[in-house]
Amino acid sequence: MTSVHFPSHHKRAPAIFFFFLAVLAVIHFLEGSVSLLQAGEPKTGFAYVVEKGDSLGEIALRYNVSVKEIKKWNKLKGDRIFEGQRLRIEAVSLRSYTVKSGDTLSEIALASNIPVSRLRDLNKISGDRIYTGQKLQLASDRKSIETPSVHVVQKGESLWDIAKKYDVSIAAIKERNHLKTEVIRPGMTLSLKDGPEENRTKEKTDEGDSERFEYKVRPGDNLSTIAERFDVAVSLLKQLNGLKENRIYPGQTLQLRPTSLDEAVHVVRSGETLSSIALKYRMNVSDIKRINEIEGSKIVVGQELRLKGTKPNVYIVERGDALWEVAQAYGMGVGELKRLNGLASDRIYPGQELQLGTAPARSFGTYTVKKGDYLGRIARLHQMSVADLKSMNNMKSALIHPGDQLKVKPFLQKGSEWLKISEINWDDLMGSSGGLRKITLGNGPYYGSRPKARRQSNRRYYESARLSLWNTYKRARKLQVALDRKISKMGRLSNCLNGWHIVIDPGHGGLDPGAVVANLDGNGDKVYVVEDEYVYDVALRVYVMLRLNGADVTLTLLSPNHLIRHSDPPVQTFVNEKNEVYNSRAFNRGNSRSHWPKGGRNGNLSRRIAIAENAFKHVPKNRRMFLSFHADIDHSAPNVPLVLYYRSRRTGRPDRASKRFAKSIQSFLGAGTVIRGQNLYVLRNSPANISVMLELRNLAYMDHAWALRFEELRQRDAEKVVRGVVEYVKKKG
Numbered sequence: 001m002t003s004v005h006f007p008s009h010h011k012r013a014p015a016i017f018f019f020f021l022a023v024l025a026v027i028h029f030l031e032g033s034v035s036l037l038q039a040g041e042p043k044t045g046f047a048y049v050v051e052k053g054d055s056l057g058e059i060a061l062r063y064n065v066s067v068k069e070i071k072k073w074n075k076l077k078g079d080r081i082f083e084g085q086r087l088r089i090e091a092v093s094l095r096s097y098t099v100k101s102g103d104t105l106s107e108i109a110l111a112s113n114i115p116v117s118r119l120r121d122l123n124k125i126s127g128d129r130i131y132t133g134q135k136l137q138l139a140s141d142r143k144s145i146e147t148p149s150v151h152v153v154q155k156g157e158s159l160w161d162i163a164k165k166y167d168v169s170i171a172a173i174k175e176r177n178h179l180k181t182e183v184i185r186p187g188m189t190l191s192l193k194d195g196p197e198e199n200r201t202k203e204k205t206d207e208g209d210s211e212r213f214e215y216k217v218r219p220g221d222n223l224s225t226i227a228e229r230f231d232v233a234v235s236l237l238k239q240l241n242g243l244k245e246n247r248i249y250p251g252q253t254l255q256l257r258p259t260s261l262d263e264a265v266h267v268v269r270s271g272e273t274l275s276s277i278a279l280k281y282r283m284n285v286s287d288i289k290r291i292n293e294i295e296g297s298k299i300v301v302g303q304e305l306r307l308k309g310t311k312p313n314v315y316i317v318e319r320g321d322a323l324w325e326v327a328q329a330y331g332m333g334v335g336e337l338k339r340l341n342g343l344a345s346d347r348i349y350p351g352q353e354l355q356l357g358t359a360p361a362r363s364f365g366t367y368t369v370k371k372g373d374y375l376g377r378i379a380r381l382h383q384m385s386v387a388d389l390k391s392m393n394n395m396k397s398a399l400i401h402p403g404d405q406l407k408v409k410p411f412l413q414k415g416s417e418w419l420k421i422s423e424i425n426w427d428d429l430m431g432s433s434g435g436l437r438k439i440t441l442g443n444g445p446y447y448g449s450r451p452k453a454r455r456q457s458n459r460r461y462y463e464s465a466r467l468s469l470w471n472t473y474k475r476a477r478k479l480q481v482a483l484d485r486k487i488s489k490m491g492r493l494s495n496c497l498n499g500w501h502i503v504i505d506p507g508h509g510g511l512d513p514g515a516v517v518a519n520l521d522g523n524g525d526k527v528y529v530v531e532d533e534y535v536y537d538v539a540l541r542v543y544v545m546l547r548l549n550g551a552d553v554t555l556t557l558l559s560p561n562h563l564i565r566h567s568d569p570p571v572q573t574f575v576n577e578k579n580e581v582y583n584s585r586a587f588n589r590g591n592s593r594s595h596w597p598k599g600g601r602n603g604n605l606s607r608r609i610a611i612a613e614n615a616f617k618h619v620p621k622n623r624r625m626f627l628s629f630h631a632d633i634d635h636s637a638p639n640v641p642l643v644l645y646y647r648s649r650r651t652g653r654p655d656r657a658s659k660r661f662a663k664s665i666q667s668f669l670g671a672g673t674v675i676r677g678q679n680l681y682v683l684r685n686s687p688a689n690i691s692v693m694l695e696l697r698n699l700a701y702m703d704h705a706w707a708l709r710f711e712e713l714r715q716r717d718a719e720k721v722v723r724g725v726v727e728y729v730k731k732k733g
């Protein structure tokens, strides 16, 4: 469990966060190849090794089970346990939470991702009062929240389709509806669960209507008013509810958002086989193989499997795709794509089917195969499935040779229309800087000095700074000034950010590397990804592009030996160098450990705020923006970017300007992006009008850690952020 990383900016992480991290980390473990059980033990549950100071009561609380249960599972007579003892935990409960001292209802709601109102309803609480030891029902799994009570059979639908859609068994539907056979007729109303119908229409989530999952049609409603109100396309509503025409009737329950089943993509996890995946989705192995053009039975961790075939001229949105990227990829205008699909805004959802028109001007990118490339790597680099790649190139086998030209999804194509990336001479920006010796390395360049290690070889490895704090700072400034000079000479992409001052805060650095996680290279060997080193690279790319659009930009941290770096090959991962300094003369005068940037409880995060205050000194309040970049591990969050704005823990009131910005940038970061209010130190104290923390990637997911290692994908992340900022400012006028 050592991989769990807590963001340094939580002033006090509520107990529920730890609970969820613990439970989800356990689940992660159970699903992974790492078995905590010794041979011979049955393959359920896991073994907990007792730590110093543990009591049975505490362990029971941690996993939300009773002391009695632990005693039963381990055949314990008394309450005595000892350090190092292995205790069997047969089950952990995710559906309830035991209140710990200091918890509040809103924290628990926030952490379990359900509205306070639902939490109150589920537990029959009217106010906010809860007590330590109280067991709260969370019912946080999809089934109980999202399965409607009834389903009206659509034309062409089989019982099997319905069972799959709602994740219930065919037998259960038959039983509840007293069906003797599996024959159903269109128009028939099937009951999906027992008991009285829950009234969901009263609920209001913290995000208002924008995140509601389903809606009961009222008299006078029509599909377009519902679509507009909930920020979805009419076509998506029809897709999700199997509607052939626009007619709806009062009382009908409409699904508003795609579920993971609608996404129809599965990312292979460690330990999974084709048949276990088929079982999970109630599909046939042969169908999965056909859709994905798999010949044998070999699948690899991180591989994306499609669960649904694609129709011609239809694009199925994947997590992280932004509308502007899809438009660009298929040579269409954003406006055209929106018109064609009846989109009211730029927001799209994973699994949403987008019509590309009758004859889309398909434009492809071209990728030249390099030595050591294999099809899986190229596919993942371009966020495609191997099947897509093969069919796009009419390939019969997976054999490729260096120099081969392959058609690819053009998301990462250079020379894209909008940012005119080709006009940015990245190589020139990486040229020799400030008179420091340039050291060319595959994962460089470095200036003056390079890390001793060629890659991050384990979780704990690090290299300390070689110079004093002051000399490190002087070097870092030299590099930064040289970069600034080069950017000034490049001209402008636009002037749309003129007058804005944006402070970019790479969330870790100095003594604090952030998350360090294991990832797998193409051969399945472990490589390690260091949050701070990678996020800094994205931050620098954003820095360059914001400046080229006219903004003044200040970084809170600087590195003394590198600027933007290549990742060639990506297996040479960036090494944890504890040598970044605060971008301030005043903060680098001393030379004790406490002067270096550090996070955690005794960190010095206030210096980031002081740097921002200084940068904003002469900037009008409504032209100040503060962006903090992270890629933390959060097992309880989905595998999409997360945008955090400040929300008071006491009153629940959000910082409205930042929330509006978060909503706006949400669509530009890609489908599925989540926004959330949270009480975080740097956001609470930021002197900017707009302050958000961007968790660009969630390192709890292998494909996200993987994506950070590739500079093309870091560039894609950076472009999304810049696009989001530019479009927000444009709209604001």
Ligand SMILES: [Zn+2]
Residues within 6 Å of the ligand: 007, 008, 507, 508, 514, 515, 531, 629, 630, 631, 632
């Ligand atoms: Zn972080």
